[in-house]
Amino acid sequence: MVTLQAMSAVRTARVSARGQLSLPAAARHRWGIEDGGELGVLDLGDSILLVPGGLRAARRALGEALAEGRYAAAVAEITDPDLTNDWPP
Numbered sequence: 001m002v003t004l005q006a007m008s009a010v011r012t013a014r015v016s017a018r019g020q021l022s023l024p025a026a027a028r029h030r031w032g033i034e035d036g037g038e039l040g041v042l043d044l045g046d047s048i049l050l051v052p053g054g055l056r057a058a059r060r061a062l063g064e065a066l067a068e069g070r071y072a073a074a075v076a077e078i079t080d081p082d083l084t085n086d087w088p089p
Helices: 025-030 053-066 071-076
Strands: 037-042 046-054
Touching: 037 053, 046 053
Parallel strands: none
Antiparallel strands: 037 046
């Protein structure tokens, strides 16, 4: 559940020409990745969702967010070929 306090931490971030993104220190501390770590990156087409813990954690969170059996149906409905690959390889 997203709280209003968490929503107040939303900020604009800049992405470098090399695609690097700096996460705010408060978020790195809260997620336990002060010294580096993995984030799952879910490309939702019109937005990107970052999930601490890497791709496996992102898939688990997405699966939990969808009703039983709905995950496979939702993936099957994706028509954008850039989003249908099994990233990362």
